[in-house]
Amino acid sequence: MVIFLQNLVNALQWGSFYALIALGYSMVYSILMLFNFAHGDIFMVGAYIGFGVSVGLIGLAHSGLLPMPHWLILVLTILVSMFLTSFVGMIVERVGYRPLRNAPRASAAITGLMIGIILETGNLILLGARRVSFPSLIETATYDVGGVILTNKKIMIVGVSLLLSLALHQFVRRTKWGMAMRAMAFDSVVVPLMGVPLNTMAALTFAIGSALAAAAGILFGVAYPVLDPYMGIVFGWKAFVAAILGGRGSILGATLAGFLLGFTEIFVAMVFPSTLRDLIAYSIILLILTFRPHGFFGEPYSARLRL
Amino acid sequence: MAPPTTFRTFRAGWSRVPLIGWLFGALLAVTLERLVGGPLAAAVGLPKIPALFGLDIMLKKPLLIPNAFLYVLLVYGLPMGFATRASIAPANRLAAGLLRLPITVTTFVYIVFLYVIFHVWAEVNDYRALVLKLTLIAIMFTLSLNVINGYMGEFSCSHPGFMALGAYCASVFSLGLFVDTRFFGTALLPPALGPFVFPVALLLGGLLAAAGALIVAVPSFRTRGDYLAIISLAFLFIVKSLIENLEYVRGPRGLSGQPDWANLPTVFLWTVACIWSINNFVTSTIGKALNAVRDNEMAANAMTVDTRRTKMVAFLFAAFWAGIAGGLFAHVLRYVNPGTFGIQSLAEVLAMVYFGGLNSVYGSIVGAVSISLLGEALRPLEIFKWIIIPLLLILVMIYRPTGLIAFKDVDVTALFRPRTGPDEEV
Amino acid sequence: MPVLEVRKMSHNFGGLRAVNGYHLEIDAGQIRGLIGPNGAGKTTIFNLISGVYAPAEGEVSLNGRKVNGLPPHRIAAMGISRTFQNLLLWRHMTVVEHVKMAHYSRIRYGLAGAFFGTRKRHREEAEIEEKALGLLEMMGIRHLAGQVVLNLPYGAQRRVEMARALATEPRVLLLDEPTAGMNPEELVRIMEIIRRAHDELGLAILLIEHRLKVVMELCERIQTLNFGEVIAEGTPEEIRNDPKVIDAYLGKESLI
Numbered sequence: 001m002v003i004f005l006q007n008l009v010n011a012l013q014w015g016s017f018y019a020l021i022a023l024g025y026s027m028v029y030s031i032l033m034l035f036n037f038a039h040g041d042i043f044m045v046g047a048y049i050g051f052g053v054s055v056g057l058i059g060l061a062h063s064g065l066l067p068m069p070h071w072l073i074l075v076l077t078i079l080v081s082m083f084l085t086s087f088v089g090m091i092v093e094r095v096g097y098r099p100l101r102n103a104p105r106a107s108a109a110i111t112g113l114m115i116g117i118i119l120e121t122g123n124l125i126l127l128g129a130r131r132v133s134f135p136s137l138i139e140t141a142t143y144d145v146g147g148v149i150l151t152n153k154k155i156m157i158v159g160v161s162l163l164l165s166l167a168l169h170q171f172v173r174r175t176k177w178g179m180a181m182r183a184m185a186f187d188s189v190v191v192p193l194m195g196v197p198l199n200t201m202a203a204l205t206f207a208i209g210s211a212l213a214a215a216a217g218i219l220f221g222v223a224y225p226v227l228d229p230y231m232g233i234v235f236g237w238k239a240f241v242a243a244i245l246g247g248r249g250s251i252l253g254a255t256l257a258g259f260l261l262g263f264t265e266i267f268v269a270m271v272f273p274s275t276l277r278d279l280i281a282y283s284i285i286l287l288i289l290t291f292r293p294h295g296f297f298g299e300p301y302s303a304r305l306r307l
Numbered sequence: 308m309a310p311p312t313t314f315r316t317f318r319a320g321w322s323r324v325p326l327i328g329w330l331f332g333a334l335l336a337v338t339l340e341r342l343v344g345g346p347l348a349a350a351v352g353l354p355k356i357p358a359l360f361g362l363d364i365m366l367k368k369p370l371l372i373p374n375a376f377l378y379v380l381l382v383y384g385l386p387m388g389f390a391t392r393a394s395i396a397p398a399n400r401l402a403a404g405l406l407r408l409p410i411t412v413t414t415f416v417y418i419v420f421l422y423v424i425f426h427v428w429a430e431v432n433d434y435r436a437l438v439l440k441l442t443l444i445a446i447m448f449t450l451s452l453n454v455i456n457g458y459m460g461e462f463s464c465s466h467p468g469f470m471a472l473g474a475y476c477a478s479v480f481s482l483g484l485f486v487d488t489r490f491f492g493t494a495l496l497p498p499a500l501g502p503f504v505f506p507v508a509l510l511l512g513g514l515l516a517a518a519g520a521l522i523v524a525v526p527s528f529r530t531r532g533d534y535l536a537i538i539s540l541a542f543l544f545i546v547k548s549l550i551e552n553l554e555y556v557r558g559p560r561g562l563s564g565q566p567d568w569a570n571l572p573t574v575f576l577w578t579v580a581c582i583w584s585i586n587n588f589v590t591s592t593i594g595k596a597l598n599a600v601r602d603n604e605m606a607a608n609a610m611t612v613d614t615r616r617t618k619m620v621a622f623l624f625a626a627f628w629a630g631i632a633g634g635l636f637a638h639v640l641r642y643v644n645p646g647t648f649g650i651q652s653l654a655e656v657l658a659m660v661y662f663g664g665l666n667s668v669y670g671s672i673v674g675a676v677s678i679s680l681l682g683e684a685l686r687p688l689e690i691f692k693w694i695i696i697p698l699l700l701i702l703v704m705i706y707r708p709t710g711l712i713a714f715k716d717v718d719v720t721a722l723f724r725p726r727t728g729p730d731e732e733v
Numbered sequence: 734m735p736v737l738e739v740r741k742m743s744h745n746f747g748g749l750r751a752v753n754g755y756h757l758e759i760d761a762g763q764i765r766g767l768i769g770p771n772g773a774g775k776t777t778i779f780n781l782i783s784g785v786y787a788p789a790e791g792e793v794s795l796n797g798r799k800v801n802g803l804p805p806h807r808i809a810a811m812g813i814s815r816t817f818q819n820l821l822l823w824r825h826m827t828v829v830e831h832v833k834m835a836h837y838s839r840i841r842y843g844l845a846g847a848f849f850g851t852r853k854r855h856r857e858e859a860e861i862e863e864k865a866l867g868l869l870e871m872m873g874i875r876h877l878a879g880q881v882v883l884n885l886p887y888g889a890q891r892r893v894e895m896a897r898a899l900a901t902e903p904r905v906l907l908l909d910e911p912t913a914g915m916n917p918e919e920l921v922r923i924m925e926i927i928r929r930a931h932d933e934l935g936l937a938i939l940l941i942e943h944r945l946k947v948v949m950e951l952c953e954r955i956q957t958l959n960f961g962e963v964i965a966e967g968t969p970e971e972i973r974n975d976p977k978v979i980d981a982y983l984g985k986e987s988l989i
Contacts, residue, residue, distance in 0.1 A: 100708060
């Protein structure tokens, strides 16, 4: 039982990353009916931007110019990196997707894929093949709750990702922009005629998705401090599958499916050798999609942004 | 943008050269290179015969670019230019004569001719032969994916997975039966029999790939939408992970020591067979049904087209050829490991398909050849290669979203016919 | 026995009764009209007969064989062909390829022929090409055979669709507003084509049409549909004078 609960905690943390990344895929799909195949690499870029920002802030704090505690640095790192990465997302949209708005959808998927490769390679060229390690910003504190080991990092990671999902939910439900997004997802042909600018909405969607991916990247860096340029591939494609599993365009679905994927992987690794993790996780996904082709919260023939 | 008039009139001289004329020109050029290439390269100051039309040298040693150009001009440009120009009349007569034979015979003659050129060209060094074989395999791989992503208009991600199935199946067959290995035991059959049984190994690989495709196809084609993209992606990961976990095929370490059966004629023949049968398929009414379903499924159904059957057949057929390509690939490199068949390989083959052109046999050939050659030529740039190729592809997508030569199937009669006038360019 | 018989066919979309208790009997060589205001359920009836939707209730039978519940391509192969109100052509295919495609279910060369280009395949492809060109000749668009449909004028596209529908060698032809968007000259041509299809092939034709002149001229009997139900049925003369039709559909305007 304790082992089970312990794994549950680990799975929650692991699923947080998937959930945050899956949201980006799901949102872009709902607005543009496209998969943004560069999204996994935006997650990677976000992690690296987070790395740069935090190193900069630590330098600033230690040089005495701007003394601040480490938790503040972490908060600032997350916010600043989310902001900066949202521009990466907008650039990707501008370069890779906007020129192809009237092209076959697959062509846009290809540009996304290529931009992803450019981001990976660019990173490799800029920083070299060595892996960088994310600075440790908070001391790990361990709590023992009835044999289950919790750490402050785990709590923070799960907390922040839930908070962000909730914030997105509120944004889509309550704000004017969120409403416009939902309308656009409902009908991307007619709604632009009503005065909602498609390009702005697409840019906004990419910005939000990328910001969430950046948050995921930093949280990942906090939990597993080693970053490498190809980290986006593994996480990105899995989160993509999670987004589909959740039902395309569903915020709740993407979040839940992200966590579910985390659970599956952790529990598979608990029972079987860890090399079988991908095999079993994907086989389960294949089975689910066979019997529920529209995912958990998806509807046939629609990709509406739903709550 | 029309080229300048002088250039146009200059070029117009060659518009009457039929295909057979170009083949003669190419044969002359490669024979020339075979005979005097070495001394000529030394004479123009190159260390050795440039392997890939000088492309490989240009990036490694930029100072030698003029020399490489000169070499290419001397060996390929001038001989081909003169020979084709001078032989216009006899070549056209020959082309017309050949067309009077049954079309199968004519095609056979052309293919043999093409093979001879390849053979002479590849004899210069082993690197050339390897690049040529891998390019031919890339053509099979690209063309078969084009059936799904272009002709059918779906987005399949599982193609490297099918290739992996073919590669492993053929490898296990040939290693298990014909080679003494520590993991499969002693050879069961005399190795001399091997080359004759090789097609069986490849076919088994193709069939296994098609069986794998069935797993993807059954759930995917039940509903409309993007399911194929996701299910096929999951399938790719499953295959890769499965092979990594199968100790029987040595997991992530891969299989090595495949017998050297995939020589140039073998690979060439299989590639021709692949192009031939896929072109047959997509030009038949049964194959055209793919386009009908893609462009409007409701109308296709009203015209008696069975969507599910059409898609199933095409998907399994494409997977079959990917499996064959995989088997050849394993025997060309004589080594496979599961890492070869991942997302990277998927990105590469998608690049070839979309660069060359959707729904197009020519496009796939052009895409596979240009991306393969570009990849080899850019090798000296190492990592920057993976900036240049993606950028190029993004530009192609932006300016020609369906690729360079989209919607063009091979029509052999048009290809072989004599050329009569300048305004008749293909 | 009628070629096409529809009994008590009903269908709902969500809570909406789109078609209610529809019935129809057509014999070979008859042309029937189906008129009614927009949204009355005319196209839905076509979709139900041709199998795009399976009817919730009722039965559709072709030559006495029940066809409802079968997938649309099977129904089409059994002999019910149709055109579409908003031209559903295949944008990347040529005119002759459109017409050849309609022979799909009758192709006998099978996969071996498709993959290996057998002699049988070449013979069969040549045969259906011949037939297709003959149909195009009849439609007066043979000279366009090699063109991609996207580049053709509207009237020609309509005729391609008609040729395609006839190429399935149907016994019943459902025409969904074949004259929509046509100029008077094209209109005359398409009416002539419908008549020829009827006279030469002896088809049973069910025609949805907005231009009453066309329906009145072509059809022997006409059904008027409103809110998914047949409110009047009879000869053009009877329909013309039926007060219910005039009320529901025509308002106070005079005919023609």
